[in-house]
Structure formats: C-alpha cells, structure tokens
Amino acid sequence: MILETRATNTGENVAFSIERLKExxxxxxxxxxxAVGSVSASRRYLMTLERHWPEVIKMIAPANKYPVDVADWPAHPEFAAEVLEExxxxxxxxExxxxxxxxxxxxPLL
Structure with a gap:
C-alpha cells in the first residue's frame, strides 16, 4: 500500500498518486x-478517477460513519445532509x- 499525504482535494489525491506510482x-x-472513502462521496470519487485515470478499472470501498444502513440515509439528518451536499x-x-x-x-458496478 502506498499512502499519498500531500493532497488537499480528491483530484490532487489522484494526480499525486499517479505521480508517485510513476516515480x-x-x-x-x-x-x-x-477508492476508499465516505459512502456519501463514492460516485464523486469514481468520477474523479475517471477524469484523471480513465483506463483503469475503478472500484469503491465505501465507509459509512453513520449508525444507519446506507439505504436508510434519508432517515438520518446528518447522513442526508452529507449525501445532498455531495x-x-x-x-x-x-462543468x-x-x-x-x-x-x-x-x-463495472454501473
């Protein structure tokens, strides 16, 4: 596992990771x-990878920090707010x- 620690956003994380792998x-x-990260941002993470690294197969390992099932996100106010923000x-x-x-x-999960 190679950890990238310089990024301040998802796009930088992908770009810096690619740079490090090339080095x-x-x-x-x-x-x-x-991609490992919040379940609320899963699609955005995959779309960022598609923008910067279209040729790889992309998968997501989403983490759910809320005490409800992912399918029940609308019932949890903080979870719902995070999903809608994303x-x-x-x-x-x-754009x-x-x-x-x-x-x-x-x-392949689409």
Whole structure:
C-alpha cells in the first residue's frame, strides 16, 4: 500500500498518486484501483478517477460513519445532509472539468 499525504482535494489525491506510482516505476503495472472513502462521496470519487485515470478499472470501498444502513440515509439528518451536499457538487465539478462521467467498461458496478 502506498499512502499519498500531500493532497488537499480528491483530484490532487489522484494526480499525486499517479505521480508517485510513476516515480516508483509501478504506474504501468496498475490495471485497477480501489477508492476508499465516505459512502456519501463514492460516485464523486469514481468520477474523479475517471477524469484523471480513465483506463483503469475503478472500484469503491465505501465507509459509512453513520449508525444507519446506507439505504436508510434519508432517515438520518446528518447522513442526508452529507449525501445532498455531495450531490450538489457533481454538476459544478463536471462543468469545471474536475470530474468525468463514468464509463461502464472501466467501472463495472454501473
């Protein structure tokens, strides 16, 4: 496992990780990536990977910090607020070029 610690946002995290893998001579050997992070931001994480690293197969290992099942997010006010905040980021980030729509061939869960 290689940890990237310089990033201040998701796009930087992907870019810096790619840079580090290239420095280590490992970049060409990578064919799939697992993003680990908040369940609320899962789609945005995958869309960020699609923007910066479209050729890899993308997977997500979402973490749920709330005491309710993911399917019950609307019933938990903080969880709902976080999901809606993330949803609100997608379109502006797409328009700014930070994200790319997901390709089902490189993100098999779609």
């Amino acid at each position: 280590l001579g490992l970049f060409e050997a990578i064919s799939s990536v697992i 949803w609100g980021k997608v379109q502006p980030y797409l 700014a070029g930070y994200l790319r729509e997901l390709n089902p061939s490189t993100c």
